[in-house]
Amino acid sequence: MAATKQKSAKRKRAINNTIVHIVLAILAVIWVFPIAWVVLTSFRAEKGSYVSTFLPQGYTIANYVRLFTDTTILNFPKMFGNTLLIAICSCILSTFYVLSVSYCLSRLRFKMRKPYMNMAMILGLFPGFMCMVAVYFILKALGLSEGGLIRLALILCYSGGAGLGFQIAKGFFDTIPLAIDEAALIDGCTRWQIFTKMTLPLSKPVIVYTVLTAFIGPWVDFIFAKVICRANADYYTVAIGLWRMLEKEYIDSWYTCFAAGAVLVSIPIAALFMFLQRYYVDGMSGAVKG
């Protein structure tokens, strides 16, 4: 009796296991399918956006070559350079903002602390696009909306609001024991030394996390760049470039190149992301363990 019961329980478990694995496999296929498709398309030999077969008929790397050599209409290498420059600068600026603001909010108690945090929360609720036009007018008034200064304008845009996104870094600093700070204060450290010599070295995971998210931002943002660049094709970032390739006048000849560009942009981001994932988990779980 007991044996049959055990046997049936075992069988039930096996069935459950198979079902779960089959469901997972189906879901995984659904999730991987679009990515596989774009990689295939990027190597597709025949041109045009819509084809009647699912798998490509011939394979070629001409799409990648064209992306970097045909710079007359859509200058992909230049866009890539623009984005890289903007990403690096805004990454440095916003990392500084985020870390310093979150250190202050986490460690120091000053008059403006609560008001600042409330303000950050309220500002976060406004749709970012609402003030986009006004941001454009302000940048125009400062003379940053023409020529090479567009890059500076974009850098300011991406890093400007960074000080409002302090939550994760602050949460991390909160987990560093206050006793360390107190010990250092008694030993005659200034706050600045505590910040640079103790807090920062202890918070490597969250620094990496902040740096990488700030770096990825300009690569994936599309709408700010579009509003600020307007028709200045020289200063387009990668995101607008890829979007333009799918517009009606370009889609037929540029479609496979779009796929190639998408793959090229995704590779560094995917690599950074995989790298980041480890730190992301660490960053959430706190600094000093045990």
Place this chain on the structure above:
Amino acid sequence: MLTLFMIYLWRETVKSAYQAECLDKAGKYVRTFREDLKSLFHENIHKLLMTPSLVFIFGLTVLPLVFMICMAFTNYSKIGNHLVLFDWVGLENFRTLFDSSSILGSTFWSVLVWTLIWAFFATFTNYIAGMILAMMINRKDTKAKGFWRFCFVLSCAVPSFVSLLIMRTMLQPNGAVNVLLRNLGWIAADASLPFFTDPLWAKVTVIVINIWVGVPYTLLQLTGVLQNIPGELYEAARVDGANVIQIFSKITLPYMLYITTPYLIATFTGNVNNFNIIYLLSGGDPVTNLSSTAGSTDLLVTWLYKLTIDKQYYNVGAVIGILTFVILAVGALLTYRNSKSYKEEGGF
């Protein structure tokens, strides 16, 4: 602006001079400028560290916002072919928008309803689906956990605008999905599923695609929380004879909700303001009512974008922005202030 700044500077100078005088009278030591500078690195370090980012936040976030809020009370917009010189009109714009008999008003209500439906479904389908997926992967008996996780995380490593554009082209009438279905013989050779051409289909499509985009993120975030649920709880429940559904609804779900309320609120807010998905996928199409400015999948934010950037109705756009904010603020502030993580913020 500049005047205000100068007045502030002057006031601060007088204040510090007065303080120095007081200190002097009391026979105490008056600090030199050098020491003041030094204090910036110690007791006044927050002034040093917060100022640069505050300046930028003020210039690039607060100031534009004030501009736009002011604009909501003017008639600054494109009428006919030119921008009119603007004048204060009070609450006129709000009245037009709430008046459901005008075109703008009726569009506003339909867009608002769809925005709320979208935000609700987008948040909770993602949350539940992500949780179920995380549980399936983290089950004790599931083999090759790392591999499964990798499959899903792969799609969130691709920048979202890329995957959204890919999705859009795949779901076109002649896109990959329809081609695949035709080749498989599931639909007729010249037929195509109306993913973005039928209003209802379009709405369902964006929600489903949002699941595709969002679940991997939810999976990443919830995996850690799931692993933190004490195992004894499950064992005790199993000994007491609870089945899978009971365990899920009585242990997992309450525990998760308890931990992730702030995260849920943030996601909900993010979804109300989710511009990318709608703009890149459907662009608000299909347009059912030609006289209105919004399509049937337009959210408040994408409509706002269309009104301000394409049509240059700055005043109406600003009003919509303010209303979006009010809706979000009322909901979020109430829930957030009552949540555990806000109350226990100063815990240590």
